[in-house]
Amino acid sequence: MQNIFDEVGSLDRKCYEEFALSEDLLMEHAADGMADFIKSNYALGATVLVVCGGGNNGADGLALARILHKDYDVKLFMAKEAKSEMAKLQLLRAQKVDVSFVDQLFNAEIIVDAVLGTGFNGELSSELLQMLETLNNYKAVKIACDIPSGYKFNADYTLTMGGLKKSLFEDKVKDIVGEITVLDLGVAREIYETDSKIKLLDESDLQLPNRKKQNTHKGSYGHLAVVSGEKTGASVMSAQAAFRFGTALVTLLSNENIHAPYEIMQSHQLPQSASAIALGMGLGVEFSQSELERFVSNGHPLLLDADIFYHPLLSTLLGKKKVVITPHPKEFCEVLRECKIAEISVEELQQSRFEYAQLFSKHFPDVTLVLKGANVIISQGEQMFINPYGSNVLAKGGSGDVLAGLIAGLLAQGYAPLDAAISGSLAHTLLAKSYKGADFSLTPIDLIDGICKL
Numbered sequence: 001m002q003n004i005f006d007e008v009g010s011l012d013r014k015c016y017e018e019f020a021l022s023e024d025l026l027m028e029h030a031a032d033g034m035a036d037f038i039k040s041n042y043a044l045g046a047t048v049l050v051v052c053g054g055g056n057n058g059a060d061g062l063a064l065a066r067i068l069h070k071d072y073d074v075k076l077f078m079a080k081e082a083k084s085e086m087a088k089l090q091l092l093r094a095q096k097v098d099v100s101f102v103d104q105l106f107n108a109e110i111i112v113d114a115v116l117g118t119g120f121n122g123e124l125s126s127e128l129l130q131m132l133e134t135l136n137n138y139k140a141v142k143i144a145c146d147i148p149s150g151y152k153f154n155a156d157y158t159l160t161m162g163g164l165k166k167s168l169f170e171d172k173v174k175d176i177v178g179e180i181t182v183l184d185l186g187v188a189r190e191i192y193e194t195d196s197k198i199k200l201l202d203e204s205d206l207q208l209p210n211r212k213k214q215n216t217h218k219g220s221y222g223h224l225a226v227v228s229g230e231k232t233g234a235s236v237m238s239a240q241a242a243f244r245f246g247t248a249l250v251t252l253l254s255n256e257n258i259h260a261p262y263e264i265m266q267s268h269q270l271p272q273s274a275s276a277i278a279l280g281m282g283l284g285v286e287f288s289q290s291e292l293e294r295f296v297s298n299g300h301p302l303l304l305d306a307d308i309f310y311h312p313l314l315s316t317l318l319g320k321k322k323v324v325i326t327p328h329p330k331e332f333c334e335v336l337r338e339c340k341i342a343e344i345s346v347e348e349l350q351q352s353r354f355e356y357a358q359l360f361s362k363h364f365p366d367v368t369l370v371l372k373g374a375n376v377i378i379s380q381g382e383q384m385f386i387n388p389y390g391s392n393v394l395a396k397g398g399s400g401d402v403l404a405g406l407i408a409g410l411l412a413q414g415y416a417p418l419d420a421a422i423s424g425s426l427a428h429t430l431l432a433k434s435y436k437g438a439d440f441s442l443t444p445i446d447l448i449d450g451i452c453k454l
């Protein structure tokens with residue numbers, strides 16, 4: 001896991017006040033880090049166009065140009081006049097070593113966007129937009145200094161200074177930021193950073209339900225009850241995913257017989273040994289409110305998905321202990337509306353996913369939210385985790401049912417809700433990532449079949 005920050009200015013100030021470092025020194029390390037990245041990946045002599053703004057993002061670019069000059073065929077383009085003290089100083093330094101300046105953009109082999117960084121606010125002028133569009137149309141390798149300017153520069157790589165910024169993980173910039181690398185600024189990251197309540201997950205955070213002891217029996221690995229409503233396919237796929245993910249017993253709760261694999265049991269009643277319940281997938285209106293209330297009356301951990309977000313029972317269920325909900329954006333808007341937290345459109349949600357996830361968790365601190373998206377947000381109380389492995393291959397009917405089964409299966413095996421959400425979500429996205437077929441061809445069964453290879 002890595003820390004993610006709302007802002008890093010306070011971390012810079014800590015370097016000045018506690019470590020007697022200076023803005024100039026941090027900047028030098030920032031520029032050096034970018035130079036090292038270029039030197040490790042691109043042959044000496046390549047043409048490099050560094051496009052600079054007037055603030056310290058531009059200053060980073062000027063320092064980079066000075067460092068690369070002579071080893072690379074570097075050209076500097078000043079999109080704005082140097083304004084900040086550091087930008088003026090770095091400009092002077094670049095001039096003193098004779099770095100060449102150009103007044104026309106051109107298709108260099110490498111283009112570095114050092115126009116706007118964390119100082120960007122408001123809107124981009126049409127002139128700047130036009131310039132960034134021109135750069136985007138070049139074939140060059142595109143590197144963003146700190147953050148892509150105004151999130152309109154389509155970076156292949158974002159070399160971000162000091163620590164990860166939350167804005168880099170908004171869904172709306174997923175196709176903009178490219179591969180993100182953090183550059184150290186003169187001290188190790190663990191010295192530079194403080195702890196953060198927002199964490200970036202990585203593959204090593206997946207805790208598989210591996211079996212350790214031999215002296216066990218099938219009762220040791222949980223019993224998941226999946227409430228199966230009108231659209232039985234959804235609940236059957238959830239049940240199969242849970243079974244594949246280590247849950248020893250899985251029962252479909254239904255009033256009639258369902259066509260399901262033999263290993264999945266069926267019942268009209270909640271099994272005595274049930275250790276978790278999954279509710280919502282394909283629910284429809286098959287069960288009465290009192291039947292549903294009976295199912296959930298034992299305090300079992302609950303996984304809520306899909307139709308239940310539109311059900312009058314929702315706010316009662318959200319008040320229970322050990323609840324994980326897995327809405328996609330549209331369903332989450334319904335949850336926010338139903339719980340009288342916010343009345344927003346999906347577009348408004350997608351513009352401010354972190355804020356609305358935090359708002360929900362403030363109202364329901366015990367509920368674990370898994371907000372689906374290109375970057376999955378997992379939120380519980382004050383803690384937030386980003387799963388960056390979401391991919392478009394999952395944009396298919398049924399993949400949400402598989403996710404629900406993965407998480408519910410871990411709940412049934414005794415995982416705490418947050419751990420079940422994190423590992424279920426990581427397993428889900430890694431299954432999609434390891435899918436070998438064409439990206440448009442993935443089916444939920446491919447995901448389920450891939451579980452044994454995790």
Ligand SMILES: NC(=O)C1=CN([C@@H]2O[C@H](COP(=O)(O)OP(=O)(O)OC[C@H]3O[C@@H](n4cnc5c(N)ncnc54)[C@H](O)[C@@H]3O)[C@@H](O)[C@H]2O)[C@H](O)CC1
Pocket residue numbers: 008009012026027030053054055056057058060083084115116117118119120121122123124125128145146147161162163185
């Ligand atoms: N630890 C770190 O993150 C470090 C970061 N460094 C670099 O410093 C920049 C932030 O510098 P700052 O001067 O605060 O802001 P910018 O250079 O990003 O931009 C300010 C500049 O841009 C103008 N501006 C703002 N909004 C707009 C707009 N919508 N349209 C046009 N112009 C705009 C504003 O007027 C200013 O002139 C950070 O990103 C890093 O690159 C340090 O180098 C090292 C430590």
Ligand SMILES: [K+]
Pocket residue numbers: 057113114115116117144145146147148149
């Ligand atoms: K930039």
